[in-house]
Amino acid sequence: MKISLRDRELVDEARRLIRRRYEPDRHHVAAAVRTRSGRVFTALHLDTYVGRCSICAEAAAVARAATEGDRELDTIVAVRFRGRGQPRVVSPCGACRELLADYGDPLIIYSNNGGLHKARASRLLPAKYSRPEEPR
Numbered sequence: 001m002k003i004s005l006r007d008r009e010l011v012d013e014a015r016r017l018i019r020r021r022y023e024p025d026r027h028h029v030a031a032a033v034r035t036r037s038g039r040v041f042t043a044l045h046l047d048t049y050v051g052r053c054s055i056c057a058e059a060a061a062v063a064r065a066a067t068e069g070d071r072e073l074d075t076i077v078a079v080r081f082r083g084r085g086q087p088r089v090v091s092p093c094g095a096c097r098e099l100l101a102d103y104g105d106p107l108i109i110y111s112n113n114g115g116l117h118k119a120r121a122s123r124l125l126p127a128k129y130s131r132p133e134e135p136r
């Protein structure tokens with residue numbers, strides 16, 4: 001799926017946030033999610049010494065949108081910054097793909113082979129975990 005001007009603006013929102021709030025060993029990833037209402041919510045990831053305790057920026061951005069009662073997610077992106085250069089779009093981790101597929105299956109802007117692409121979370125997570133007795 002092609003990347004639109006609005007998608008590039010979403011990437012820029014995430015880049016602006018991580019440039020502003022970057023802190024080594026604390027915050028080096030930011031996400032921006034656009035909801036169907038057109039609002040954009042941004043968030044940082046929370047890094048920890050014990051990796052599994054960390055909170056991904058995508059999850060934090062979805063939580064911010066849900067907190068505001070704006071839960072219909074349209075498109076999301078995350079970028080990683082190393083303190084210099086251009087923050088780069090990163091692909092969501094497996095846990096975030098699960099989360100996003102559960103929360104409306106938004107489009108994800110991700111990088112692959114040096115280019116930006118866009119696909120639904122469910123497309124990036126074939127054979128997703130499910131509980132057939134409790135369909136979403």
Ligand SMILES: [Zn+2]
Pocket residue numbers: 056057058092093094095096097
């Ligand atoms: Zn993640």
